[in-house]
Amino acid sequence: MFFEIDILIRRSGRTVHGDFKALSGLTALFGPSGSGKTSVLDAVAGLLKPERGRIAVDGRVLFDSDAGIDLAPEQRACGYVFQDGRLFPHRTVTQNLLFGWNLAPPDRRWMTPEDAIDFLGIDHLLDRMPRTLSGGEAQRVAIGRALLSGPRCLLMDEPLASLDEARREEIMRVIEKVRDELRLPILYVSHDRGEVERLADHVVPIHPK
Amino acid sequence: MLSPEEWQIVALSLRVSFLAILCTLPVAFGLAWLLARKRFAGKIVLDALVHLPLVLPPVVTGWLLLIVFGANGPVGKLLHDLFGMTLMFRWTGAALAAAIMALPLMVRAMRLSLEAVDQRYEGAARTLGAGPWRTFFEVTLPLASPGIVAGMVLGFARSIGEFGATITFVSNIPGETRTLPLAIYTSLQLPGNEAAVTRLALISVALSLGALLLSEVLARRGGLGSDGAKGSHVL
Numbered sequence: 001m002f003f004e005i006d007i008l009i010r011r012s013g014r015t016v017h018g019d020f021k022a023l024s025g026l027t028a029l030f031g032p033s034g035s036g037k038t039s040v041l042d043a044v045a046g047l048l049k050p051e052r053g054r055i056a057v058d059g060r061v062l063f064d065s066d067a068g069i070d071l072a073p074e075q076r077a078c079g080y081v082f083q084d085g086r087l088f089p090h091r092t093v094t095q096n097l098l099f100g101w102n103l104a105p106p107d108r109r110w111m112t113p114e115d116a117i118d119f120l121g122i123d124h125l126l127d128r129m130p131r132t133l134s135g136g137e138a139q140r141v142a143i144g145r146a147l148l149s150g151p152r153c154l155l156m157d158e159p160l161a162s163l164d165e166a167r168r169e170e171i172m173r174v175i176e177k178v179r180d181e182l183r184l185p186i187l188y189v190s191h192d193r194g195e196v197e198r199l200a201d202h203v204v205p206i207h208p209k
Numbered sequence: 210m211l212s213p214e215e216w217q218i219v220a221l222s223l224r225v226s227f228l229a230i231l232c233t234l235p236v237a238f239g240l241a242w243l244l245a246r247k248r249f250a251g252k253i254v255l256d257a258l259v260h261l262p263l264v265l266p267p268v269v270t271g272w273l274l275l276i277v278f279g280a281n282g283p284v285g286k287l288l289h290d291l292f293g294m295t296l297m298f299r300w301t302g303a304a305l306a307a308a309i310m311a312l313p314l315m316v317r318a319m320r321l322s323l324e325a326v327d328q329r330y331e332g333a334a335r336t337l338g339a340g341p342w343r344t345f346f347e348v349t350l351p352l353a354s355p356g357i358v359a360g361m362v363l364g365f366a367r368s369i370g371e372f373g374a375t376i377t378f379v380s381n382i383p384g385e386t387r388t389l390p391l392a393i394y395t396s397l398q399l400p401g402n403e404a405a406v407t408r409l410a411l412i413s414v415a416l417s418l419g420a421l422l423l424s425e426v427l428a429r430r431g432g433l434g435s436d437g438a439k440g441s442h443v444l
Binding site for chain 1: 292329330331333334335336338339340343346348351352
């Protein structure tokens, strides 16, 4: 199993139970808004500490409350693509792309910046500032930034949510390419059934408690 | 236009204010960080203490400085015994008084700018492999820097105008502690000095206005974050 997750998250009075195992490919965490899907992603990324449980990715334990293991986010090698892109506003597209690349140990860099730029078709954006990008452009750059940080898996939090129909199709194709050509395991959060049916190899329902 | 003596007053004022801001910067930033980012017992009390110089009569602040940093004060005695250093009646003491008076303004500006930094960018930096320190220096600090610089400029302007605490703590010694406001006050005491008063007052206005304008410009250039501010087409 690639993702082995069994965690209990308590957040602002709500309890989220994330309990699933998944092979590589694209695993969709599917559930209504407010069910705590994003909290599960944040816990895998190390941005949110679960109350208890265990998270392992590709056999590597990232969190285990019983064993007292809690790796810092920068040690987890999980590329995170946020709903809003979340590009650094004070840096150009190039600087955003290279942020994680420069920090990654050379042996974990499995993609070169040139390949990523080519793969995502963003070479005309390189000198732009994030605020001048459209939603679709920003999301491409955000995916590139995550891919270049040398991740072992990709976490995607509703990456299509803030896009119009045409851009959704465009980014959906990019995600399919990441899934099929790069063969990078993806945890994908969505509340959109059509999206999940098209993209997901496995579906994990997340229910609010 | 200015007499050598008046130039000396301006130079002293600038020297006092620069030293004051330089020394206050790390303290103010540390306090701003605590107040913006940390939760701890007594936070309200710390917040109130930081703001105290803003509302206290400056003469009281000066008197408190005398008690603490004076020749027989606990800190003053310690500084003298350890380093042979005296602040009382010295220009460095004037800088201390100016620093204390500038502190609340600087903390306020820096705290606001730190609170305005979207912490989700910091989370993003962490997932990309940056440790807490790198995240601070490459994400938090650049995003907060316009507010931090604006706070420094504001503090500088406040230091230039400092009067009450200074005259109480270090007196009004020509060439040592007689800064612009003290010089204006002194000139006002003597008849027939209107021209000198006018010249010094104009310099004060120019310095303060310049600092305020600079602070405003810097604050506007900030807000790189969510709301697309100016300077977007820099590259």
